Amino acid sequence: MNPCLEDKTLFLISEGEVSDEQRSHLLSCPACAARYHEMGRDLRCITQTLQQEPPALRIAARAPIVYKSLPLAAGVLLAIALLWGESRLSRPDPSSEQIANGDVSQFLEQVSEAIFERGSIREVETASSESDLASVQVALGENCSADCRELFINSLSTEAKSKTKTVDQPVVAIRRRPVDPAMQHMVSDRGR
C-alpha cells in the first residue's frame, strides 16, 4: 500500500497538481481524504476570516530595532576590540624599537669615538699599523693576547693590499658628539 500523502502534496492536489497515483490513493485512503477535506475546510475558514472585518486589536509591539540590534552591535564592537588588542600585542611597539635602536647606535658611536678620539677617520686610515695596534691594545686592555695581535697585523696587511687596488674613496664625515664622560673615563682607565 502506498504511504499516506504529505500535507504539501494534498495542497498541490487542491491546486490541481495531481497524478493518477495520488488521485487513486486519495480515493482509497480515508485518512488522506479526511485530511484533504480538513485542509479545504480550514482554508475556507481562513479566507472568510480574512475577508471580514478584523478584530479591533493591536498586535503586541515589536521591540524597536535599536534595542534588538544592541547585543549584535555590542558583539561586533567586542570582536573589533579583541582583534585590535591582539594585533597590538603581537606587533612590537615601533617607538620602543626606535628607542632601543637609538640606544645601541648611540652606545656604538660613543665606543668608536672613545677609541678614535684623537683623530678623524682619515687620520685613522693613514695611521701606521703600530699606532693602530696600540689603539687596539688600549681599547682591549689586557685581553689582547699574542694571537690577537698577530691576527690584527695580518688583517692590516691584507687591507693595505686591497687599498692599492681600489680607487681613492670619499671620506665619510662623522659628526662628533659629546662623549659620555663615564664612558670616556672607563676607556682612559683601561688605557692606563
Next chain:
Amino acid sequence: MPNKETPSFEGLYKAHHLKVQRLCRMLLRDTAEAEETGQEVFLKMFKQYQTASWPNDWSAWLTRVTVNACHDRRKSAWWKWWRSSNGEVQLAEYPSSARTPEQEALGREQRIHIWRAFQELSGRQREVFVLRYLEGWSTEEVAKTLAISEGSVKNHLFRAVHSLREALKKNGEGS
C-alpha cells in the same frame, strides 16, 4: 477618452476604492501607509484614465497596480520602520461585508489568531495569498503579476496556508 460605454472616473473610484484600501491594508502593516498607497494607486488610475490606452478590466488593473505599489512601498519603508520606535502593528477597521454563519461560529480569539498569523507572514506570502484566495486569481495570473514562477507561487502559498492553519489549530487546542 471616456465615452458612454465606459464608466466615469468617479464611478470607478466609488466601485473600487474600498477594495483598493482593503488590499493596501492587508499588504501593508501600517494603516497610514496603506492610505497613502491607496491614494497613489488612484492617482495612477487617474493618469491612466486620461490616456487613450484603457485596460480591459479596471478591477484587475487596479489590483495589479495596488500589489505593485504596496510591494514598492514595503521595499522603501525599511528606513521608516527603523525610525519608528513604537513598532506597533495596527489592525484597523476594514470595510466588511455581511458575516456568514461559519464566520459567526468562529470565536473572536480564533479570528485574532488568524489575523496575527496573517500579519506575521512575509510580504510575498501575503501578496500571493491575497491574490490567489481573496481576489480569486489563478496561480498563473498571480505568477505573471508578481513576475515569479508558478512553482514559486505554490511554495509561498503552501507556506502561508501552513502558517495560517497552524494558527487555527493552536486556537482549537487552546480553547
